[in-house]
Amino acid sequence: MANPRSLIYALYTHWDTVEVLVRLSREFAVLTTEQVLGCIAKVAPQMDAEAQGTALRAMVNADILQPCARSNDLQLNAYVLDFVRGLTREHELGLAAVLQARVAAIREATEALNEGMQGADMDRVRGAANKLAELFRQISLQLDQDRHALLELAEDAKSADAGMPIAQRYRRVLEAYDHYVEPMNQMMDTGPQGTFYRYLEDAERSLDLAFEQLSVQGGLYSHRLQLRQVAHQAKELRRFGRLIAQQCADTVLPLREEMRQHNALTSAVSLLLGQVRKRGLRRALSRHAAGTTLPVWRNERGFRLQLGDEVRAVMAAAQQYQPQSVAFPQDAPGNAPPLLEHVDEAAIRQQLRSSLPVDSLLDWLHTHHGHLQDGTLLRLFHELQHESSWQIEASEHPETTTLQAIRVLHHPHRVSIPE
Numbered sequence: 001m002a003n004p005r006s007l008i009y010a011l012y013t014h015w016d017t018v019e020v021l022v023r024l025s026r027e028f029a030v031l032t033t034e035q036v037l038g039c040i041a042k043v044a045p046q047m048d049a050e051a052q053g054t055a056l057r058a059m060v061n062a063d064i065l066q067p068c069a070r071s072n073d074l075q076l077n078a079y080v081l082d083f084v085r086g087l088t089r090e091h092e093l094g095l096a097a098v099l100q101a102r103v104a105a106i107r108e109a110t111e112a113l114n115e116g117m118q119g120a121d122m123d124r125v126r127g128a129a130n131k132l133a134e135l136f137r138q139i140s141l142q143l144d145q146d147r148h149a150l151l152e153l154a155e156d157a158k159s160a161d162a163g164m165p166i167a168q169r170y171r172r173v174l175e176a177y178d179h180y181v182e183p184m185n186q187m188m189d190t191g192p193q194g195t196f197y198r199y200l201e202d203a204e205r206s207l208d209l210a211f212e213q214l215s216v217q218g219g220l221y222s223h224r225l226q227l228r229q230v231a232h233q234a235k236e237l238r239r240f241g242r243l244i245a246q247q248c249a250d251t252v253l254p255l256r257e258e259m260r261q262h263n264a265l266t267s268a269v270s271l272l273l274g275q276v277r278k279r280g281l282r283r284a285l286s287r288h289a290a291g292t293t294l295p296v297w298r299n300e301r302g303f304r305l306q307l308g309d310e311v312r313a314v315m316a317a318a319q320q321y322q323p324q325s326v327a328f329p330q331d332a333p334g335n336a337p338p339l340l341e342h343v344d345e346a347a348i349r350q351q352l353r354s355s356l357p358v359d360s361l362l363d364w365l366h367t368h369h370g371h372l373q374d375g376t377l378l379r380l381f382h383e384l385q386h387e388s389s390w391q392i393e394a395s396e397h398p399e400t401t402t403l404q405a406i407r408v409l410h411h412p413h414r415v416s417i418p419e
Contacts, residue, residue: 010062011080014055016043018064021076022084030073038067045357089148096183099146102139103187106199110206117210122223129230132203134235143244150176154251170255177252188245200238207231222253341376348380352415353390360412361385361392362401374403382417391418 011018012116024031033056040052047055060066065074109131116124157173188196211227214220276285307315315321348369358364362381369377385392395412402408 005063006062007077007080010059010064011084014059017055017059018076018080018084019088022081022088025076025081027331030068030071030075032073033064036074047263068138069170088154096180097189099139099142099184100187100195102142103196103199106132106135106203107195108304110199110203113203113206113210117206117213122219126223126226129207129226132207133230134231136230136237140237140240141337143241146180147244147247150181150248150251154255157255173252177256181248183253184245185249187239196241197238200234202230204234204238207234263315321339341373343372343376343380345380345383349384349387352384356390357414357416359414360399360401361415362410363409363412365400366403370404374406377403378408386414390418 017040020043021031021036024035024039028035034057037052040047042053044051044055056065060067060074063077064080066077067073068075109128113125113128113132116122116128153172153176157170157251186194188194207227207230211224211231214224214227348365351368352358352364355364361384362377365377365381365384369380372380393414393416395414397410400407400409400412
């Protein structure tokens with residue numbers, strides 16, 4: 001087993017070379033000695049052959065590079081590979097099944113937390129809280145790594161050679177959508193089928209209840225602080241998971257739709273060219289030809305014939321057409337809208353004050369001033385119920401009052417003299 005200090009010092013000394021080797025490991029699982037020496041020469045061209053060999057041996061002695069069994073090839077230390085990929089954002093896309101398993105483990109840890117609180121077993125409560133904190137950290141780290149991996153896949157597909165076949169260009173993006181993005185969207189669905197938010201909500205609720213119970217019982221401050229910190233991690237993970245899922249969908253979906261449209265367009269054009277080659281241009285583009293419906297690229301525009309004013313005038317003169325005169329109706333004096341009524345509001349307020357208390361303000365107005373228009377009566381009702389000079393209370397049970405033309409469903413307002 002290598003000395004950790006020696007390994008870290010070797011990483012510091014040969015960091016540029018290790019970074020190049022990590023990027024190269026995405027294409028080659030095992031590296032030959034010539035490939036490693038080529039990377040060293042690329043990073044430090046001023047080194048001679050002896051210095052390059054010395055650097056190679058130093059990385060092997062520090063356990064950065066490990067010899068493979070039954071060959072002279074080399075491979076990067078797994079811990080070094082994960083460490084450098086995490087710092088340089090060079091991670092491969094993870095497995096959705098691993099993420100689902102970690103999310104399922106949240107439910108088990110939450111059940112252990114609830115059982116520990118019911119049995120007053122603080123050791124089990126602390127163990128479940130530590131497990132939840134570790135699961136939250138692992139899920140958050142995997143989501144962040146997978147986001148950068150998806151962005152890199154999309155960038156590689158966009159920057160690929162335009163002459164490359166579209167299926168080969170977007171193959172990895174489509175595989176990432178089918179094997180990662182779609183399962184992750186199903187897991188993070190807020191409906192009954194989704195497990196991510198449901199399990200996190202249960203864990204967050206259990207942590208908050210445990211914190212409140214320990215606060216009431218007078219538990220140790222360190223225990224309460226641990227539960228509160230883990231609850232904060234659960235809340236942050238819910239927000240972070242929603243953000244990652246949205247970014248992944250926004251990155252991959254446009255490329256997937258572009259792939260589908262390109263396939264449909266290519267198929268339509270190929271079909272059309274084959275028909276033109278066999279039948280000729282006129283017969284291939286005929287509307288009645290079978291199998292020439294191409295809705296992707298060809299738009300059908302309707303044709304409609306309309307007569308101009310000159311043609312209409314000629315036809316009217318030939319048929320001796322006489323337009324029929326239509327008399328527009330005019331407003332009669334009796335059909336004029338009613339004018340605004342003049343109401344002595346001061347007298348109505350004085351009359352209402354002398355009649356207090358009144359159980360229903362609208363019924364009182366309709367009884368004493370039923371000759372007024374419905375609009376005027378409702379306006380007075382709304383103005384009087386906001387008066388501050390008397391006390392108004394609305395009833396809980398609605399009643400119906402029939403005015404001249406309308407029926408009003410309202411809560412009776414009782415008007416009384418303030419105490």
